[in-house]
Amino acid sequence: MSNGIEQREQWGSRMGFIFAAAGSAVGLGNIWKFPYMVGANGGGAFVVIYLAIVFTIGVSVMLAEFAIGRNAGLNAVGSFKKIKGGAWPLVGWMGVIAGFLILSFYGVVAGWTLAYMVKSFTGLIAIAAEGKAGDAFGAFVSNPTQVILWQAIFMLMTIWIVYKGIGSGIEQYCKWMMPGLFLILLILIVRSVTLEGAGKGLEFYLKPDFSKVHGGVFLAALGQGFFSLSLGMGCMITYGSYLSKKEVLPSAAVTVSFLDTCVAFLAGLVIFPAVFAFGVEPGAGPGLTFITLPSVFAKMPGGMIWSALFFFLLFLAAITSAISLLEVCVAYFKDELGWSRPKATWILGLVIFLLGVPSALSLGGHIPQVAGKDFLDAVDFVSSNVLLPLGGIFISLFVGWVWLDGAEKEITNNGTIPFGFMTAWVWICRIVAPVAIAYIFFSGLKW
Ligand code: TRP
Numbered sequence: 001m002s003n004g005i006e007q008r009e010q011w012g013s014r015m016g017f018i019f020a021a022a023g024s025a026v027g028l029g030n031i032w033k034f035p036y037m038v039g040a041n042g043g044g045a046f047v048v049i050y051l052a053i054v055f056t057i058g059v060s061v062m063l064a065e066f067a068i069g070r071n072a073g074l075n076a077v078g079s080f081k082k083i084k085g086g087a088w089p090l091v092g093w094m095g096v097i098a099g100f101l102i103l104s105f106y107g108v109v110a111g112w113t114l115a116y117m118v119k120s121f122t123g124l125i126a127i128a129a130e131g132k133a134g135d136a137f138g139a140f141v142s143n144p145t146q147v148i149l150w151q152a153i154f155m156l157m158t159i160w161i162v163y164k165g166i167g168s169g170i171e172q173y174c175k176w177m178m179p180g181l182f183l184i185l186l187i188l189i190v191r192s193v194t195l196e197g198a199g200k201g202l203e204f205y206l207k208p209d210f211s212k213v214h215g216g217v218f219l220a221a222l223g224q225g226f227f228s229l230s231l232g233m234g235c236m237i238t239y240g241s242y243l244s245k246k247e248v249l250p251s252a253a254v255t256v257s258f259l260d261t262c263v264a265f266l267a268g269l270v271i272f273p274a275v276f277a278f279g280v281e282p283g284a285g286p287g288l289t290f291i292t293l294p295s296v297f298a299k300m301p302g303g304m305i306w307s308a309l310f311f312f313l314l315f316l317a318a319i320t321s322a323i324s325l326l327e328v329c330v331a332y333f334k335d336e337l338g339w340s341r342p343k344a345t346w347i348l349g350l351v352i353f354l355l356g357v358p359s360a361l362s363l364g365g366h367i368p369q370v371a372g373k374d375f376l377d378a379v380d381f382v383s384s385n386v387l388l389p390l391g392g393i394f395i396s397l398f399v400g401w402v403w404l405d406g407a408e409k410e411i412t413n414n415g416t417i418p419f420g421f422m423t424a425w426v427w428i429c430r431i432v433a434p435v436a437i438a439y440i441f442f443s444g445l446k447w
Contacts, residue, residue: 008073008241008242009165009166009167009242010166010167010242010243010244011166011167011171011242011243011244012167012171013171014247014252015175016167016171016172016174016175017171017239017242017243017247017252018252018255018256018259019171019174019175019178019179020170020171020174020239020320020324021230021236021239021252021256022174022178022255022256022259022260023174023177023178023320023321023323023324024230024235024236024239024320024321024323024324025228025229025230025256025257025259025260025321026178026181026259026260026263026264026317026320026321027106027228027230027317027318027320027321028106028109028110028113028314028317028318028321029224029227029228029264030228030260030263030264030267030317031263031264031267031289031313031314031317032267032285032286032288032289032314033224033228033285034224034228034264034265034267034268035205035264035267035268035271035272036282036284036285036288037220037221037224038050038205038206038268039204039205039268039272039282040212040284041212041213041217041220041221042208042209042210042211042212042213042217043204043205043206043207043208043209043212044206044207044208045208045209045210045212045213046212046213046217046221047206047265048208049213049217049218049221050221050224050225050261051261053218053221053222053225054225054229054257054260054261055254055257056428056432057222057225057428057432057433057436057437058225058226058229058231058257059253059254059257060396060425060428060429060433061226061229061231061232061392061395061396061429061433062229062231062236062253062256062257063249063250063253063411063425064395064396064398064399064407064429065231065234065235065236065237065240065395066236066237066239066240066243066249066252066253067240067249067399067407067410067411068080068083068237068240068395068398068399068403068407068410069234069236069237069238069239069240069241069243070240070241070243070245070247070249070410071083071406071407071410072241073241074241074331074335075092075096075234075237075238075241075328075331075332075334075335075336076091076092076093076095076096076233076234076237076238076328076331076332077089077092077093077095077096077234077332077336078092078332078335078336079092079234079237079241080092080398083403083406084398084402084403088394088398088402091234091391091394091395091398092234092237092332094233094387094390094391095232095233095234095235095237095328095387095391096233096234096328096329096332097387098232098233098383098387098388098391099233099234099235099325099326099328099329100329100348100351100352100355101355101379101382101383101387102233102325102380102383102384103158103322103325103326103329103352103356104352104353104355104356104359104379105356105359105376105379105380106318106321106322106325107151107154107155107158107322107352107353107356108147108151108356108359108360108376109286109318110151110154110314110315110318110319110322111147111149111150111151111152111153111154111155111360112140112141112147112150112286112290113311113314113315113318114150114153114154114311114315115140115146115147115150116290116294116307116311117308117311117312117315119140120297120304120305120307120308120311121304121308124136124294124307125294125297125298125303125304125307126298128294128295128297128298129298129299129303131295133290133291133292133294133295133298134287134291136294137286137290137291141363141364142363142364142365142366143364144360144361144364144366147360147361147363147364148357148360148361151353151356151357151360152353154318154319154322155349155352155353155356156349157319158319158322158323158326158349159326159345159346159349161173161319161323162323162326162327162330162341162345162349163341163342163345163346165341166242166327169323170323170324170327173319173320173323174320174323177316177319177320178316178320180316181263181313181316181317181320182263184309184312184313184316185263185266185267185270185313186266187309188270188306188309188310188313189266189269189270191270191274191300191306192269192270192271192273192274192277193269193273195273195274195277195278195300196277197276197277197278197279198273198274198276198277199273200276200277201271201272201273201274201275201276201277202269202272202273204272204276204282205268205269205272205273206268219439219440219443222436222437222439222440223384223385223389223440226388226389226392226437226440227384227388228260228264229256229257229260230321230324231388231391231392231395232387232388232389232390232391232392232395233328233387233388233391234328234391234395235324235325235327235328237395238324238327238328238331239324239327241331245413246413248413248417249410249411249413250411250419250421263317270310271288271293274293274296274300275292275293275296278295278296278299278300280292280295280296289314293307293310294307297310326345326348326349326352329344329348329352330344330345330348333347333348358375359375359376359379360376361375362374362375362376362377363376385441385445386441386445389437389438389440389441390441392433392437393433393434393437393438393441396428396429396430396433396434396437397429397430397434399429400426400427400429400430400431400433400434401430404426408422408426411425
C-alpha cells in the first residue's frame with residue numbers, strides 16, 4: 001500500500017491456522033523417522049516416553065514461540081528486536097539460516113517422493129517385484145538430471161503456495177491438504193492392518209520392551225520431538241505472528257502437538273504391519289521408505305495404487321512443511337528489508353533451490369563428502385543438531401527469564417483467559433527445557 005502502513009496478513013480462521021501449523025509439524029520426520037524409532041527403541045515404552053516429552057517440553061516451547069510471534073507480530077528476527085533487542089535477534093537469525101539450510105535438503109527428499117509417486121505407475125513396482133528396489137533407488141539418486149528436475153518441481157510448488165500469501169496461499173492449501181493427508185493415512189492403515197500376518201508388525205512396533213530403554217532413548221525422543229514439532233527456528237514465531245489477538249494460545253499449542261503426534265503414531269500402523277505381513281526386513285530412514293516399501297507394495301494386489309497413494313501422502317506431508325520453512329525466510333526479508341512478497345518468495349526460493357543442488361547430487365557421489373558425510377547429511381546435521389537445539393535453548397530462556405511478564409500477558413490474552421499450567425510452563429521454560437535441550441545438544445554433537 002502506498003502510505004507504507006500496510007495491514008499485516010492474518011490467518012482467516014482458527015481452523016486454518018491450526019491446519020497450517022500442524023501442516024508444518026507433520027512432515028517427512030513423522031512418516032519415515034518416527035515409526036522406525038519406535039520399533040528400534042522399545043516399542044510402546046518409547047511411545048510413552050515420547051508422549052511425556054512432547055506434552056511437557058514440546059508444547060511449552062511451542063507456546064513460547066507462539067507468544068513471541070503474536071506479541072511482536074513480526075518475523076523471527078524482528079520479533080526479538082522489537083521485544084528486547086540486544087543480542088537476542090541473533091536467535092532469530094540462526095532460525096532464518098536454519099530455514100535456508102533445512103529447506104535446501106528437504107526439497108531434495110521431497111522431490112524423490114514426487115518422483116516415486118509417478119514411478120509407481122511407470123515400472124517401479126515391476127522392478128521391485130524382481131527384488132531390485134535397492135538398485136532402482138541407487139540408480140535414481142545418482143541420476144543428476146532426474147533428482148534436480150524433481151527437486152525443482154517440488155520447489156516451484158512450494159514457491160507458488162508461499163507466493164499466494166498467508167490466507168489465500170498457505171492457509172487455503174493446508175485446509176485441504178491436511179484433511180486429505182488424514183484420509184489417505186486412514187485408508188492405508190485399513191489396508192495394512194487387514195493383511196494376513198499384520199499382527200507380527202504390530203508386535204514389533206508396539207510391544208513395550210523396557211530392556212531397550214536407556215539414556216540414549218530419551219535423547220532420541222527429545223531430538224525427534226523437537227524436529228517433528230518444527231521448533232527451535234522461529235517457524236512457530238512466524239506462524240504465530242499472523243494470529244489474531246483473540247486466539248487462545250495454549251490450546252492451539254496442545255492441538256497442533258496432538259495432531260503431529262497422531263500422524264507420527266499412525267504412520268507406524270501403515271508401515272510395520274505391511275512390512276511384516278510380507279516378511280520383508282524393515283530398514284531405516286530413506287531405505288525403509290524408498291526401498292523396503294516398494295518391495296512390500298509389489299507383493300500386494302493393486303500395488304501400484306497403494307504405492308502411489310503412499311508417496312502422495314509423503315508429498316503432502318512434505319509440502320506443508322516446506323512452505324513453513326520458506327515462509328520463515330520470506331517473512332524476514334519482507335518485514336526487515338521491505339521486500340514485496342512476490343520478490344522475496346521467488347528470489348529466496350531460487351536461492352534455496354540452488355543451495356540444495358549439492359545435496360541433490362551428493363547421494364550419487366557427484367559431490368565430495370564433507371568430513372566423511374554426504375553433503376545432504378552434513379547440512380542436515382548442522383541445522384538439526386546444532387542450530388535447532390541452540391534456538392530452542394535460547395527461546396526457552398528468553399521467555400522464562402528475560403520476558404516473563406510480557407509472555408504471561410500474551411498467553412493469558414492480557415489476563416482475560418485463565419491458564420492453569422502457568423507455573424509449570426514457567427519452570428519448564430526456565431530450567432527443564434534448556435537443560436534437557438542442552439543435553440541433547442552436547443550428545444548430538446558427535447559428527
Ligand atoms: N516438522 C517437519 C517434519 O517433521 C519439518 C520442519 C518443518 C521443521 N519446519 C520446521 C523442523 C522447522 C524444524 C524446524 O518433517
